[in-house]
Amino acid sequence: MATEAQSAEGSGNIHVDARTPAGSGTGEVRRRDFLNVAAVSFAGVGAAAAVAPLLVQMAPPADVLALAQTEIDISKIQPGQAVKTVWRKQPVFIRNLLPAEIQAANATPAGELRDPQSLAERTKPGKANWLITLGVCTHLGCVPLGAGEGENKGPFGGYFCPCHGSAYDTAGRIRSGPAPTNLVVPEYEFASDTVVRIG
Amino acid sequence: MVRIIGFFVGLAFVGMVFISFFVNIADYVANPPEETAEHEFHKHPKEVHFASDGPFGHFDNQQLQRGFQVYKEVCAACHGLTLVSFRDLAALGYEEPEIKAIADQWAIQVPSVNADTGEAATRKAIPADRFPSPYPNEVAARAANNNALPPDLSLIAKAREGGAAYTYSLLTGYQRQPAELVHKFPAAKTPQGLYYNPYFPNLNLAMPPPLTAEGQVTYADGTRASVDQMAKDVSAFLVWTAEPKLQNRRTAGFAVVIFLLIGTILGYLAYRQIWAEAKRKVRVTGPLEAESQAKAQAAKDDQGVAG
Amino acid sequence: MSFAWAKQYEPKHPLARWFDERLPLPRLVHGAIGGGYPVPRNLNYFWNFGVLAGIFLTIQIVTGIVLAMWYYSSVDGAFNSVEHIMRDVNAGWLLRYAHANGASFFFIVTYIHIFRSLFYGSYKAPRELVWMLGLVIYLLMMATAFMGYVLPWGQMSYWGAQVITGFFSAIPVVGEPLRIFLLGGYVPDQASLTRFFSLHYLLPFVIAGVVILHIWALHIPGSSNPTGVDVRDEKDTLPFHPFYTAKDGWFAGLVILIYCLFLFFMPNALGHPDNYIPANPLATPVHIVPEWYFLPFYAILKAFTVDFILPAKLWGVLAMFGSILLLFFLTWLDRSPVRSGHYRPIFKRFFWLLVADVLLLGWAGGRVASPVVVAVSQLATAYYFAHFLIILPLISRFEKPLPLPNSITESVLHGEKAESAPLGSKGRRDGSQAAPATAG
Incomplete structure (x- = not known):
């Protein structure tokens, strides 16, 4: 019975012993420290790893990335016309330049511009009349006017951002106003003579 | 006071539930529940093994491609797969141009808007699209199927008890209604336009047997397309559509579990180490406290008397 | 805090002192879960589950906030947005399964925590408020879990919402209008879904607030312990840190390991297949069941089948709510001054009967209502x-408890055997909490 166990070995009083336990040399301290440090490190690494999914979920999901490529039929855009289309949910301006507009763009010395670029650098070889830019003002992200029929094209005949008065020329280059750089030319290629693949 | 109120509340509930109990029993004895055809003839899914089963299971891409082919050529006419995108097929081992071609040539087109007139139109699918639904809406689906609605198959392996084994059993389980059943339950005779299948919960379903003949599809990899094979392949494919991240999940799971196992063992050892100190600090020396000693003595006497 | 020998916070670093003098947050943490909180030295592993519940509450809040970044609370978009999370969002499947299984594990650890309290009499003086605040947390958890289950807008979500809000229609006269008011419509619809989402997001923070009160109230008398004997002096206790942080830490690792086995290898084992079918207001699933953690209550609801004075439906609903509400009165129903079930031979037997009974209720709640299941x-x-309501008050009146150890330390040193030894089991009727008088 329990009482026997108690009287045999358990007849003791309680004694709080505050001394360092015998046999606790430096070696044991190290081993103890090692275990504690290892356990706490594991917990730390685990907690850090658990944060990873909480952060990566913020990145664009697969369905958004899948729309990163858009194909557009440009066969119906007449010279002098522009269309607004959408790529990655952003407006894209596709403009079929008139020879006069090309001439005006080429006549401007690129070196004097805020963001020096020639029209040739901003179009594909042999397709100098196709100016494809994001319709996003490089100042603070408004959509400039000038792509739609009858919209204000600004003092340089290209695009004009009504938010803060940035004016772009016929090559989509910044000419006046606060915007720091030219309208961005996205990556694109001509899938055929009439189809452009953006992205 | 609380106990008195509690006692009566308790009595009320206990009494009430006993009344219900006896009424229930009396009712059970007076009108024993009738056997139903569903209860007697419904069968649990067949035992069937898939490559993706078990914690170490992996999808067999060859089989998934065959299953996709069965879906495309047989099921897709009536059943949607609207939560899955063409681009997802890359996980089955299809290359990008192949996926593009599959999307482009898909029998059902994607609803869109005519750019010139603004009228409803359709266009060819692209890889970013989800599989288009075979019917524009539920009314159309029912109208075309004798008022039955073919369920979307994207999640079917998770939405049915038994999962892939259920779809496999259902596809291979069509049979003539047993004469015994009709004899025993004349009212349960399979109605016109329905088909007897003991794996379906209420035994009669509106879907005609979809896989009927060997060679109904011609597999690109030369596998013999028996009905059993096709049913198995499409069931395996539907496991993938229901849980496309299955393999990522298990791979991550092994890493996490092994990490946690090591961490927990280390934590346990550290815990033992820390507590060893506490146990050393309080040691047993000398006799018991006077009270306890007296108790122990009394207990001993007590036992002595008893023994 | 609770005991005179609790170690005061002594900032080691000057920066810590600077901070502590201005905002004694480090002092608060030290006193709550650090070296400044003395804890009985003899706690067994059942005392780990409070901390575990806190861990799962944290997991639920963190994963929930992240899921809410992708979830749409619209009847047309909810189901698809959940599948979008599962398929396209980076690590979305992990987050959603973590949240779904986290809810189950939150309930598992909470149930063990509750039954721990029932066995060891943690609801008795001076911890009555700790117990009641715990019940408030439990009620809030149930509301939160129910509303969360509605959000994916699958078949079980929809019909669960229909059935649970149907409870309110059992209330005489105002029932049906109240149900329509709560749903914002005649059936669960857009208005219901949006308000459930809003409240599902809010209530966890209310829970967190009540958890703080729960812990605060606990730290006034300090933790109970398996003997139920009060702490007498310093050698009965150990500082929370490092002793119980180490014990809680490794055990949390073990429980999270089991949780991860579910999460990664059988994430749908605790769910229901029908919730992968989009909600259809025109077709009820063959067999509606709530999530497993509500099954015992569901069985109680279904047990009342006869109209007598009140309609059966009202009896069922009253009994279901009553089954939880009566726990608030436990302190007064069980008057035995002995806390721990170890020293209460008759109580102990009935306690295990209760555990078996609740498991049986859970089983019956999950089955199709056949006459046999209903009878059970x-x-x-x-x-x-x-x-x-009947047995517990009677036991506490007539039971002869076993003698208690003199102190926690004594019980630690002489082990379980000494505790349950039939020392002087004759002649002691009062079973007072103080050190027992010597027999004979």
């Missing part, structure tokens, strides 16, 4: 109410 749930329901 009726007997089990009868025992449930009889246990708390």
Whole structure:
């Protein structure tokens, strides 16, 4: 019975012993420290790893990335016309330049511009009349006017951002106003003579 | 006071539930529940093994491609797969141009808007699209199927008890209604336009047997397309559509579990180490406290008397 | 805080002192879960589950906030947005399964925590408020879990919402208008879904607030312990840190390991297939069941089948709510001054009977209501109410408790055997909490 166990070995009083336990040399301290440090490190690494999914979920999901490529039929855009289309949910301006507009763009010395670029650098070889830019003002992200029929094209005949008065020329280059750089030319290629693949 | 109120509340509930109990029993004895055809003839899914089963299971891409082919050529006419995108097929081992071609040539087109007139139109699918639904809406689906609605198959392996084994059993389980059943339950005779299948919960379903003949599809990899094979392949494919991240999940799971196992063992050892100190600090020396000693003595006497 | 020998916070670093003088947050943490909180030295592993519940509450809040970044609370978009999370969002499947299984594990650890309290009499003086605040947390958890289950807008979500809000229509006169008011419509619809989402997001923070009160109230008398004997002096206790942080830490690792086995290898084992079918207001699933953690209550609801004075439906609903509400009165129903079930031979037997009874209720709640299942749930329901309202008060009146150890330290040193030894089991009727008088 329990009482026997108690009287045999358990007849003791309680004694709080505050001394360092015998046999606790430096070696044991190290081993103890090692275990504690290892356990706490594991917990730390685990907690850090658990944060990873909480952060990566913020990145664009697969369905958004899948729309990163858009194909557009440009066969119906007449010279002098522009269309607004959408790529990655952003407006894209596709403009079929008139020879006069090309001439005006080429006549401007690129070196004097805020963001020096020639029209040739901003179009594909042999397709100098196709100016494809994001319709996003490089100042603070408004959509400039000038792509739609009858919209204000600004003092340089290209695009004009009504938010803060940035004016772009016929090559989509910044000419006046606060915007720091030219309208961005996205990556694109001509899938055929009439189809452009953006992205 | 609380106990008195509690006692009566308790009595009320206990009494009430006993009344219900006896009424229930009396009712059970007076009108024993009738056997139903569903209860007697419904069968649990067949035992069937898939490559993706078990914690170490992996999808067999060859089989998934065959299953996709069965879906495309047989099921897709009536059943949607609207939560899955063409681009997802890359996980089955299809290359990008192949996926593009599959999307482009898909029998059902994607609803869109005519750019010139603004009228409803359709266009060819692209890889970013989800599989288009075979019917524009539920009314159309029912109208075309004798008022039955073919369920979307994207999640079917998770939405049915038994999962892939259920779809496999259902596809291979069509049979003539047993004469015994009709004899025993004349009212349960399979109605016109329905088909007897003991794996379906209420035994009669509106879907005609979809896989009927060997060679109904011609597999690109030369596998013999028996009905059993096709049913198995499409069931395996539907496991993938229901849980496309299955393999990522298990791979991550092994890493996490092994990490946690090591961490927990280390934590346990550290815990033992820390507590060893506490146990050393309080040691047993000398006799018991006077009270306890007296108790122990009394207990001993007590036992002595008893023994 | 609770004991005179609790170690005061002594900032080691000057920066810590600077901070502590201006905002004694480090002092608060030290006193709450650090070296400044003395804890009985003899706690067993059942005392780990409070901390575990806190861990799972944290997991639920963190994963929930992240899921809410992708979830749409619209009847047309909810189901698809959940599948979008599962398929396209980076690590979305992990987050959603973590949240779904986290809810189950939150309930598992909470149930063990509750039954720990029931066995060891943690609801008795001076911890009555700790117990009641715990019940408030539990009620809030149930509301939160129910509303969360509605959000994916699958078949079980929809019909669960329909059935649970149907409880309110059992209330005489105002019932049906109240139900329509709560749903914002005649059936669960857009208005219901949006308000459930809003409240599902809000309530966890309310829970967190009540958890703080729960811990605060606990730290006034300090933790109970398996003997139920009060702490007498310093050698009965150990500082929370490092002793119980180490014990809680490794055990949390073990439980999270089990949780991860579910999460990564059988994430749908605790769910229901029908919730992968989009909600259809025109077709009820063959067999509606709530999530597993509500099954015992569901069995109680279904046990009342006869109209007598009140309609059966109202009896069921009253009994279901009553089954939880009666727990608030436990302190007064069980008057035995002995806390721990170890020293209460008769109570102990009935306690295990109660555990079996609740498991049986859970089983019956999950089955199709055949006459046999209903009969089982009726007997089990009868025992449930009889246990708390009739048996427990009687036991506490007539039971002769075993003698208690003199102190926690003594019970530690002489082990379980000494505790339950039939020392002087004759002649002691009062079973007072103080050190027992010597027998004979």
